[in-house]
Amino acid sequence: MEIRPILSALLRSKTAPVLIALQVAISLAILANALYVVSLREAAAARPSGIDNEANIFYMSTRPLQKHTHSDTLAQQQRDVEVLSALPGVASVSITNQMPMSRSGSTSGWALDRKQTRSSADVSMYYSAGPLIRTLGLKLVDGRDFNAGDIVEIDDELDDVGKKFGNSVIITKPLADFLFPGVSAVGKSMLYGTGDDAAEVKVIGVVERLQSSGASTRPGGEYSAIIPHRTSSPFSRIVVRTEPGQRDRLMADAETALRKASPVPLIVRGRTTENDRIERYRSERALVWMLLSVCALLLLVTGSGIVGMATLRVAQRKKLIGVRRALGARKLDILRYFIVENFLITSGGVVAGLLLAVGLNQLLVSQLEMTKLPLAYLAYGAGALWVLGFLAVYGPAWRAAGISPAIATRSA
């Protein structure tokens, strides 16, 4: 290959190639880091919540205008559940205090040993006296679901929750693996809180997955527990699983039915899990969208830079190309010359870009809590820029190859 003459020609007029290489380097640095962030956010937003078929789930909260007594509230809960269960198209109904990804919920520290001064894990607390596992479609992977004997009634006004906690809890597999690595969690004891007063509770079942209400991307985002408490908490809501395709109709029907069944005016609010998911990941989506736009513009600007420079270089060497053609060079030789020249420039840029990308990543790691850039993204970025370089130079190079040898005989 005629790399040596190409190189020496490059070295004779350095400025334009250096500028192109610099653009390639900057593009690669930004592209690799941006694509990595995009993949992180996409992966976070695609995590399953544990709920089976989220599209069939909605939940409602009802509140009377006046503060009700504990027993009145429980009676209303019971009535609401009955009203909703009776609606045609409803598959399952349960009470809960919070929902995955809804960004509002309760968390408590749990420990394993009374001597501990700090809790072992912060756990998202799902209080439910209903068939929550069935309604949400959670996958029970070990042990059993609650039965009627497990359920404990708690009156927040009178009862000391620590003393009346009950003796059963169902936890998620990630939490089970964290607290009891390598063994089955079923039958093991956990402490609600720390110290001598902490209630001791037995794990009776493990579900595969149930994200916390915050659905954090840290491991704690999947540390959840279901507690069989029947409470009159103002945070109670009723979660409904519908037959496929019936959700929106049933949401409207449910509100009407709940109002009709209540002797007093109610504040009724309904939400869907689908909506929660959109809201939870809205900022992730916004960032992904913004980074992808920057990446597209980046490639466009760099591509146009390469086209511009190649066109200029072809124009400057029109006569030389004619001479080469007159001396016997084939069209293919001319085409190859410009493609190889551009490949050399792009490669210089890619090498510098790899260093720049790693440097930028370190800056982001130290300043913005990013994680280390996997090497694969450097490879993707480099590949993308090589392809871009080839595509951008092909047009000008093709036109150069079309220059007639007769030009050599004309004066400039």
Next chain:
Amino acid sequence: MFHYYFLLGVRNLRRNPVLTALMVLTLAIGVAASVSTLTILHVMSGDPIPQKSQRLLVPLLDNGPARGYVAGAKPTDNQMSYRDAINLTLAKTGEHRTPVYGMAAAIEAPRPDLPVEEVNGLAVGNEYFAMFETPFLYGSAWGEAEDRNGAKVAILSRTKSEKIFGKENPVGRRVRMASQEFQIIGVLDNWNPLPRYTHLINGNGGSLSGQDEIFIPFSAAINLQLGPNGNVTCLAETNPGFQGFLDSECTWVQYWIETKSISDRAALKDNLDAYMSEQRKLGRFQRQQPAQLFNVMEWMNYLAVVSNDTRLSVWLSFGFLLLCLVNTVGLLLAKFSVRAPEVGVRRALGATQGDIFRQFLTEAGVIGLAGGLAGLLLALGSLALIAQQSKDLSVVAHMDWPMLALTVLLALAASLLAGLLPTWRACQVTPAIQLKSQ
């Protein structure tokens, strides 16, 4: 001469129109991307009350249990217990002070045909309104006496007032809320500080969007046992019932203190430290940490109102601007290189290298200006697109005059920077060679 060079630059925009358009467009895209992300950062990290943000202070008294505490760690929660809020209020700490907690209730409207109106608001002390300089459309704040008796009075936001009462002045009207009659004594005019610094830890709409729709006396809310609508952190045992909750070390009240002058901050800190050591005699504050004070900007920084994602966007878009700048250098080189004969003639007629330098740099500046104006349009367009992404972004994606000026300046600076090398090249033209070859 500058004027002439400027006109020359404008006329030369039409030379190599494709090349010039490409340059203007490249600069415009680069500037638009960086300005639109910077606008968001600028609004999010703006000072919502510049005239007194240094004198408005948030005290943070770490009342967590000593058990399991690692010395020097941050407090678990950023709010205050009810006990401390009451004690600081009774002791008249600082020049002015107010507790703040989020409450939610439903208003039974005076007209039966209207549905029940849910309101998210704040329970605050009477000094809240003067401290944060809230504008009143009608009426005024309540006084100390109302705070003492837990009077059932309420101040509405303009939006909520118009929703319930229409355009008329509702002062003096009564509403039923939490089974009680509340008298409306005032309506706030539009007041949406950005960020919502007075109520950053909240349950209705995050630190940027959302609005506090009603304000009632802190004491009245407590008397009615209105539970907090927002974060509650309980690290120690609590007794059952609302009174048990009030007596506990649970933190759920946000507190603000205004000092008379910036220099009073040290004295206030001593005052709070003294309060904490006094309380330690009762067995409280066992973590032995000193009181912390934050002014408005420090507080927003401490609570990380500006997310790392926002900063990431700004950094990467400025990287993109750098790319556009390098691209423009290349294009300007191409544009100026064909002008060597012209330079040769000017030099031969007596123009100095300095003259050529000024002429070509002015021309680069003209291109930058055009890029700046086009960039401004693009930035406005992209901000409009960004605003549609989320409620929070729709509040912050607004360009103000400083950002507008910055857009044009940024484009101008970028073009001048990009013009340096091509202009220097143009200055190096040897007149003799150029004249000979013609």
